[in-house]
Amino acid sequence: MESLNGLALFKNNPSGFIPPSLGNLTDLTILQLYENKLFGPIPEELGNLKLLVFLEVSQNQLNGSILSLFANLSNLETLFLRDNQLSGPIPQEIGNLMKMRMLELDGNHFTGDGTLEYFIANDNHFRGPIPKDLKNCSSLKRVRLERNRLTGNISEDFGVYSSLNFLSLSDNDFYGEISPQWASCNNLSSLQIARNNITGRIPPELGNSAQLQALDLSSNHLVGEIPKELTKLTSLTRLILSGNQLSSGIPMEVGSFSQLEYLDLSANTLSPSIPETIADMLKLYYLNLSSNNFSLGIPPQIGKLVQVNELDLSHNVIPGEIPTQFQSLQSLSTLNLSNNNLFGNITIFNELRGLVQVDIGHNELEGPVPDVPAFQNTSIQALEGNKGLCGDVSGLKPCKLSRNGQHKLLYATMFPPLGAAILSTAILALFFGFKKQGKDVDEESESTMINENLFTIASFDGRMLYAEVISATNNFDSQCCIGEGGYGNVYRAELSSGDIIAVKKVHPQHADEVRAAKEFQNEVMAFIDIRH
Template sequence: MNQLSGPVPSSLGNMTDLEYLYLRENQLASSIPGFLGNLMNLVVLQLDTNQFTDFIPDNLCRGGSLQNLTMAGNNLTGFIPGSMRNCTSLLRVRLQENQLTGNISDSFGVYPNLDFMDLSFNKFHGEILVNWGSCRRLRDLRIAGNNITGSLPSEIGNATELQGLDLSSNGLIGEIPKELRKLTSLVRLNLSRNQLSGSINPEIASLSGLQRLDLSRNRLNSSIPESIGQLADLFHLDLSNNRLSQEIPGQIRMLTHLSELDLNNNSLIGEIPAQFSSLQSLLKLDLSHNNLSGPIYAIFEDMPGLATVDISYNEFQGPVPIAPS
C-alpha cells in the first residue's frame, strides 16, 4: 500500500527463509518473477492490485507450503500453471480481475483445506466439474464473469461448508440441481446472468440462513414457490428477467428483513398481495413489466421505508396511493 514501482528485485529470490511477502497495492510492473519459486518456505504471497503482466510462474508452489496466494487486479494472461493444480496446501486464492485463460475443468485440482477461491472476471472456459464438491472446507467460491458453460454439477452440494457461491455472468445451462438444498450454510447465492431453466425448487427453503438470493436474467419458469417465505433472514431477492408466471405468493410477507425485491420482466399475474404491507423493511420494490392487475392497493401507505417503487407496464387500475409523509 505504497507507490513502489518497477519490477520485483531479483535479490528477493535469495531470501530462502522468507515465509510472508506482501507487495499488494503498489505500482509494480513487468512480469511476476520466476525466482519467487525459490522461496521454498513461502506461506503467503500477496501481489494484488499492481500492474503485473504475462504469466503466473510455474513453480510458485514448489515448496508445498503456500497457503495464501493473491494476484487479483493485475493484467495477468495465460494459463494456470500445473504446479497450482497440485498445490494441496492452498487455503485462500484470489485471481480475480485479470485476463487468465484456459479450461477451468483442467486447471484446478482438489484442495482439502481450501477456504476461499475467487476466479471472477477472467477468460476461463469449460465446465464446472465435481472437484469443487470435494473441497469440503470451502466456504466461498466465486467464478463470476467468465465463459463457463454446461450444467451446474450436483456434486457441488457436497461442499457443505459453503457460505457464498457466485457463478453469475457465465453460460450455465440446465436446471438448478436439487442437491443445492444440502448447502445449509449458504448466506449468499448468485446464479444470475446465465441460461438456467426449469423451475425454482421448493426445497430452496432448506437454505434457512440465506440472506442474498439472485437468480435474475435466466430462463426460469413456473411459479415462485411459496416456500420462499421460509427464508427468514433474506434481505435481497432478485428473480427478475425470467419466465416466471402465476401469482406472487402471499408468503413473501414472512420475509420481514427484506429490503430489496425485484420481480420485474416476468409473466406474473394477479394482484399485489395485500400482505405486502408486512414488509416494513422494504426499501426497493420493482414489479414492472409483468401482467399484474387489480387496484393499486393502499398498502404502500403503510410502508414508510419505501424509497423506490416501480410498478409500470402492468394492468393496474385505480388512483395512485398517497405517499407517506
Template structure:
C-alpha cells in the first residue's frame, strides 16, 4: 500500500515463499532488488504494472514457470536480471518492446526456443547474457546491426548460424562468448574492427577457415579462445601486436606451419595452448620472453628440434606439456630450477641424455610423464619422480631408480662414490690455500676502506646522525638525500630487493642503524622521470591516510637525477615471495595466514569507509602486500590509487595486475570500491591455497553447480605444504574461504563491502558443528 515507494532493496537475505502479486500496486517503484533469496513460484504478471521501474533483480532464487509477457510493458526498464533460477519456456517477444532496455541477464535457467528476432530493435541493448540455457535456431538479424552491444554471452546453448553472416561491426563490444554452440562458417575480418574487444571466445563449435590477421588490430584483447573447431592455416604473426593478451587457446584445430616467434612479444601472456594441431618446426626460443606464462601446452603436434633452454627462464611456469611431438636433445638444466613448476609431460618424443640434477631440488613438482623417450641415468630423488607410476617412466633407454619396473642404480652409484672421493681429496688440499688468499685480500680491503672514513669522522664540525633521520626530513632534505644515496651506493644493484613496472626497490641501512625501503622510479630514455603521475598519486594517497596495516611513507625526493620514495622496511618481503618459497610458506601457518587476511581487509575497509573521499587502491595483489617478521600484512604501492570524489567522473584507463583485476574491467573502466573487493578475494584465496587460484575463479563463476570445480572439496585446494587446519583454525579457514568466494562474484553489486567482510572476520569463525567434513567449493559459494 506504500504507493509513493520508489525503491525496495531486500537482496541477499533468506526470504522464502512467492513474490506477492500486490507488489504490482507500487506504481512509483523504480528499483526492485530481490536477488539471492529463496523465493519460489512464478514471477507475478502484476509486475507489468510498474511502468516507472528502471531495474528489476530477481536472480539467484528458485523461481519457476515462464517469463510473463507483461514485463514487456515496463517501458522505463533499463536492467532485467533473472539469471540462476528454474525458469522455463521461451523469451516472450514483448521483451523487444522495452525501448530503453540496456542489460538483459537470463543465464543459468532452462529457457528454450529461439531468441526474439527484434531483441535489439531499439539499438539500446548493451549486455545480452544468456549462457547455460537450451536456446536454438539462428542469431536474430537485429543483433547484426546492434552497434550499442558491449557484452554478448551466449555460451552453452544450441544456437546455430553462419558466423560470417550473423554478426556485424560493434564499436563498443568488449566481451563475446559463443562457446559450446553449433555455429559454423568462417571468422570475419570485421572482428578486427572491434577495437574495444577484450574477450573473444568461440570454442567448441564448427568454425572453419583461417584466423584473420586483422584480429591483431583489436589490441585490447586479453583472451582468445577458439579451441575445438575446424580452423586451419597459419597462426597470424599479427598476434604479436596483442600485448595485453593473457590467454591464447587454439587447441584441437588444424593449424599448420611454425609457432610464430612473435608470440614472444606477448609479455602478459599467462596461458598458451596450441595442442592437437599440425604445427611443425622448432619451438621458438622467443617463448622464453613471455615472463608471465603459467601454462605452456604444445602437445600433439609435429614439432622438431630440441627444447629451448629459454623456457627455463619462465619463473612462474606451472605446467609444461610438450608430449607427442618429435623433439630431440637433452632436457634443459634450468627447467629444474623453476620455483612454481608443478606438472611436466615430455612423453612420446625422442629426448635423450639424463634428467638434470637441478630437478633434485624441484620440490614444487607434482606430476611427471617422461615415457617413450631415450632418457637414461638415475631418477631425481623427489616424490614426483620416485612416486610416479611406471607408465609415466616406461620405454626409455636406461632409466634407473627405486621404482617398480626400473633397474636399480647401485652400479652407477658406486662409480659416483669413487669420483666423489677423488673430488673430496682435491677439495681438502686446494680449499685451505684459496681460503687463506681470500681472507688476506678481504682484510687489506677493509683496512683501506675504514681508514679514510675514520679520519672524516674525527674532523671538527662533523655532526652525528639524529636518532630518527626522517623526523627532520622537511628541514634538512639535502642531508637526508645524501644519506640515502650513500646507503644504497648510488642505487647499486647489490642493494636492490625488488623490481616492478615503474621502479626498483632498494634496502637502505643508514649509519645510525635505521633500515628503510627506497623505491626509485625508472627514468625514460630522455632522462625525464617516468610514471610521474603514479609518483604523485602515491605521495597524495599515503600523506592522507594513517593505518597500521598500510605501509608508512617517511619521505620522498623529486630530483632531476633521482626520484624516490622512502618507506618503512619489512623484513618478511612480499606475500608473493613468502608463498613461493616452501620453507617460508611452511612457517606461514594457518593462524598467521588468517591474521594477514584480516590485516588486508582492515586496511581496505579503512580506505573505503573511513577516508573522505574514499580511496581505491586498484592494484591489490600478493606482490603489493608486505609482511613483517611476525607475518603482519601491510598494503603497499599506491601508484595507481584513485580518490573517489563525489559528483565527478570515476572512469579511468586500466590499472592493476592481471589475474587480480575484476572481470567488469573487461567492458567498463568505472572505478569503484568493488574493484578492490574482488582483488582482495583473489588474494585471500591465494593465501589459503598457497598459490594464485588461476582458472579456478572463472570456472567457479561460469560452470554449473554440478561442475568439477564446484564439486571440489575445500581440503583439496588448501596449501598442501601445511597440515590440514584443526579445531579453531578450521572454522576460520572455512570462513575466509567463504568470504573470498563471495568477494570474487562476477557481479560487483553482489560483492560484500569491506566493512561487512571485517564484521564477519571479527567473529571467531564458523562453529565446527556447522562445517561438513567434506565441504565443497560449491557449498561455500552457495551454488
C-alpha cells in the first residue's frame, strides 16, 4: 500500500475520522474523499504527502483549523475544502503553493485573526466566493486575486483595510458597486478591478485616496460622469476607465494629473470636446480616447504632448483639419485617427519621421500621402475611405501631374534599358488650346533654369507612367507621331487620367549638356505654341 499513488473514496458514505495513517502513503498524488460523512479535523499527518497534487475533501462535516497542513505540500495543484465546518484563519502557507491552480474554501467558517498581510492567489482557476471573513482581516497589505473565477459582491465581501497598499481583483466575476469607504484605505497605491461585472458610479470619494498611483476600472458597467474629484489624485500615473458607459465630458481639471503617464478613456460615450487642458499632462506617453462621441475639433494644444508615443482618437465624429501642431509630436510612433470627419491634406506628417504605424482611414482627407515609412509601408485599409488621397501606395491612385499656371507642365527624363541603347524619354504634359505665358530670363541664369525645368519631377510613379506612355503610343507607333525635331520625334498620348500629353522620344546626344538642354528647351517651348 505504501506505493499507492491514487486513492478515490468519494460518494461512498463512509463516516468517522480521516485516519492519520493515510500520511504514511508517501507516494500518494491523488486523494479524493468528497461527498461522504467524515467528521473531525483533517489530520496533520496528511502534511507528509509531499507528492500530493490533488486533494478533495469537500462536502463532509470536517471541522477544526488547517494551519499546519500545507507547509510541505509544495506540489499541490488542486485543493477543494468547501462545504465543511472548518474554522480559524486561512493559513499564509497557501500563498506559497506556487503550483496551485484550483482552490475552493467556501462554505466554511474561516476567520481572520488579524495577522494575514499578503493574500496572493493570482493566475489560477480558483472559483466561487472568497471567504466572507476575509473582510475582517484588517492587517492585509497586499491582495492579488486577478485572473481567477471568483465571485461575490465587492461592497460586501471586502472591508476597509488601513494598511492595504495593493488590491487587484481583475478578470473575475465580481459584481456590486465600488464602496465609497474604500477611500479610507489611506495607503492604497494601486486599485485594479478591471473586467468584472461592477455597476453603478465611480464614487467621488476615491479622489481622497492621495497615495493612489494606478486606477483600473476598465471593462465593467460603470455609468455617469468621471468625477472631477479624481483630478485631486496628483500622484496618479495610470488611469484606465475604458469599456464602460461613462458619459458627459472629460473634466476640465484633467490637467491636474501632472504625473499621469497612461490614460485610456476609450469605448465610453464621452462628448463633446477634448479639453485643451489635456495638454498639461506633459508626462503622458499613451493617450486613447477612441470610440466615444467627441464631435468638436482636435485642440491644437495637443501638440504640447511631446512625450506621447501612442495616440488613438479613432471612431469619434471629430471634424476639421489636423492641427499643424502635430508636427511637434516627435516621440509619436503609433497614430490612429480613423473613422472621423477630418478633412484637408496630411503634409504635416512629413515631419514625423519616427512614426511607425498609422491609420487615417475613413475620413475626408486628400492630397499626396507623405513620403515617410509609416505611410509608404502601411496597408490600403489604413488609408481607404478618404476624399482623395493619392500616391505611390498599393491601392491608391497616383497623384495627378503638377499644374503650372493655366496649363499643366511636366518635364521628366526616364532611362529604361533597351538592349545596349539608352532610351531617353522627356514628357511634356500640356492641355491643347492654351496660350503660352512666359518671360525672358536673364542669360546668366538661363542654364540653371533649363536644368531645373528639365529635371522637375512631380509626385508620380515614373515606371508606371512610362508603361502607360508605351501603351498610349502603341510603342511609339508612327500613327501617333505628330512632329519631328532634331533631337527626336514627338508623339501624342492620352493617359488614363484623361490628360493629353506630347511625348518626345529623344535620341541619345553627345553634345555639350547645357547647349543640348537649351536647344531641347527651345523645341519644347515651340510645341507649347502649337495648337493641335
